Amino acid sequence: MSKYAVSKRRSHRFNKMHNAGMNPRGFHVSQIKFYVLLLPLSALMLLPIIFIFSSAFKPLDELFAYPPRFFVINPTLKNFTDLFSRMSSSGVPVSRYLFNSVLITLATVAASIMVSSMAAYALSKKRFGLKRTLFAINNVALMFVPIAVTIPRFLVIERLNLLDTFWVHVLPVLALPVGLFLLKQFIDGVPDEVIEAARIDGAADWQIYWRIILPLIRPALATIAILTFQAAWNNADTSALYINHENLRTFAFYLTTLTTTTTGANAVAGQGIAAAAALIMFLPNLIIFIFLQSQVMSTMTHSGLR
Amino acid sequence: MMNRRHARGEISLRTQEALHGYAFILLWVVGFALFTFLPLIETFQYSLNRVTVTASGITLNFVEWANYTRALFTDPNFVELLIGYTVETLVSVPIVLIFAMLIAMFLNLRFRFKSVFRTIFFLPIVITSGPVIKELTAQGVASVPGITNMAAVSEFLAELPSALRSPVEYLLTSFILILWFSGVQILIYLASLQKVDRSIYEAAAIDGASGWEAFWKITLPSLATATVVNAVYTIVTLSHFSENKVIRYIYDRTYDIHGGIGYASAMSFIYFGVMVILLGIIYLSLRRWAQRGLR
Numbered sequence: 001m002s003k004y005a006v007s008k009r010r011s012h013r014f015n016k017m018h019n020a021g022m023n024p025r026g027f028h029v030s031q032i033k034f035y036v037l038l039l040p041l042s043a044l045m046l047l048p049i050i051f052i053f054s055s056a057f058k059p060l061d062e063l064f065a066y067p068p069r070f071f072v073i074n075p076t077l078k079n080f081t082d083l084f085s086r087m088s089s090s091g092v093p094v095s096r097y098l099f100n101s102v103l104i105t106l107a108t109v110a111a112s113i114m115v116s117s118m119a120a121y122a123l124s125k126k127r128f129g130l131k132r133t134l135f136a137i138n139n140v141a142l143m144f145v146p147i148a149v150t151i152p153r154f155l156v157i158e159r160l161n162l163l164d165t166f167w168v169h170v171l172p173v174l175a176l177p178v179g180l181f182l183l184k185q186f187i188d189g190v191p192d193e194v195i196e197a198a199r200i201d202g203a204a205d206w207q208i209y210w211r212i213i214l215p216l217i218r219p220a221l222a223t224i225a226i227l228t229f230q231a232a233w234n235n236a237d238t239s240a241l242y243i244n245h246e247n248l249r250t251f252a253f254y255l256t257t258l259t260t261t262t263t264g265a266n267a268v269a270g271q272g273i274a275a276a277a278a279l280i281m282f283l284p285n286l287i288i289f290i291f292l293q294s295q296v297m298s299t300m301t302h303s304g305l306r
Numbered sequence: 307m308m309n310r311r312h313a314r315g316e317i318s319l320r321t322q323e324a325l326h327g328y329a330f331i332l333l334w335v336v337g338f339a340l341f342t343f344l345p346l347i348e349t350f351q352y353s354l355n356r357v358t359v360t361a362s363g364i365t366l367n368f369v370e371w372a373n374y375t376r377a378l379f380t381d382p383n384f385v386e387l388l389i390g391y392t393v394e395t396l397v398s399v400p401i402v403l404i405f406a407m408l409i410a411m412f413l414n415l416r417f418r419f420k421s422v423f424r425t426i427f428f429l430p431i432v433i434t435s436g437p438v439i440k441e442l443t444a445q446g447v448a449s450v451p452g453i454t455n456m457a458a459v460s461e462f463l464a465e466l467p468s469a470l471r472s473p474v475e476y477l478l479t480s481f482i483l484i485l486w487f488s489g490v491q492i493l494i495y496l497a498s499l500q501k502v503d504r505s506i507y508e509a510a511a512i513d514g515a516s517g518w519e520a521f522w523k524i525t526l527p528s529l530a531t532a533t534v535v536n537a538v539y540t541i542v543t544l545s546h547f548s549e550n551k552v553i554r555y556i557y558d559r560t561y562d563i564h565g566g567i568g569y570a571s572a573m574s575f576i577y578f579g580v581m582v583i584l585l586g587i588i589y590l591s592l593r594r595w596a597q598r599g600l601r
Contacts, residue, residue: 156344
């Protein structure tokens, strides 16, 4: 065999490994194997979403059917009309709760991304004495059960006079250990040379942070944004524990009161309302996800993190 | 040189850098200290006391380690729950890691509609928190309840030695649930796969390495750090998952007459200890593997 033929065979093998060229423009037979594997698995990933949608429209007998059925057979809007009629019978207008939730969620997401990414930048790229200690403490806190600190946290909040204020929704969740942990890992991936180059060009620290670090870790930021959005939007505990005024409570809290205060015979009907409420609570999460996931996915290839 | 500069009241570059570092992290440290670290210390103090809540405030009776011994030696449920949790975590973590790695490698290849698939596999991060998973577990979708009642499966389970039975049973009933925990992990793997220089693969292929060899010698070692990060992340999310049985138990005991805050705090610290040990085991074994891979 000639040398040329060998190298040609090998390059063919290499190409096969990367699926017929680097940038397939259209569909190719060799791609079938990917779809065969990925399609069933992605169906598995989509199941919960489909389920949430279909169970919200299930009539009661289908909700309690055993074994549980996946798809709705006789879709009905009854769960939603029940939910809305119960909403209109409560004292405080729903729009008040919605407004609180939107404001709190926006403030939390923006502020916590700011705080966590700044801290992650310092922990990853700066040299100072307590650096290792702080990261170690964060890792320890990462592992601690959040519910165990609820009561001491209540005392701290009480001493700071934050009870029954808007800030109690935002401040305690700003310094979340998970966010710092993930962001630090991503900033570790930014090469030091990039930062050195910027420094030689005369960039100050905040400029490096703002113009270099943040754009480069956009996928991680979007991920953290999705995670904090969910945490903030779904948070009913803060309203239950730290707030006594009805008009400072969140939509999530309001929905849990609608679904859990049902007693006796209503507990059955409550299931339908709960299914409808779960869908309503879930929709903003899905919308934010769809809105931000393009950030996560598209920028990853151009992120310069190679 | 340094002394002269100090004498003139200037600060060295090093101190300046350190100060900038502290400036960046200050906000976080304040928030963390107030709302996480201080409460943590206070929780530890509670765990050594019998805590009673009265109208005028909280009273503490120092009981030394009584809460801990009660949780470990008297409580009929807690230790069993802990063992169950440990087994489940040890089963779940490798599955999540392998699944996430496989999916990430697929998604790093080039084919059509790749971005659609990436979105779908990232989707679990909006499923595993909040109302969705609550609704799903309430409706019993997250597990496959019927599967262990099927004749073939139950016979198979009966054949297994008892030490293996519960992990296998858990695996069969909760497989789907485990896979839903892999969203962020896939992302982390993808990010580090994209950092691998493609020319290394080219060079390997020219030297005659098969795709299989390239995976073991190039891909896997370059994913070592990501694997450690993912393992930590997986353990943490699994253990803080709101439907986690240990968490539910601790939560119920907190407001229970027979439990109380002190007892719940002690249980949290034991749970925390178990988690640290689990993390330590997985971290150390992965570390050794990562270093061997890099050599």
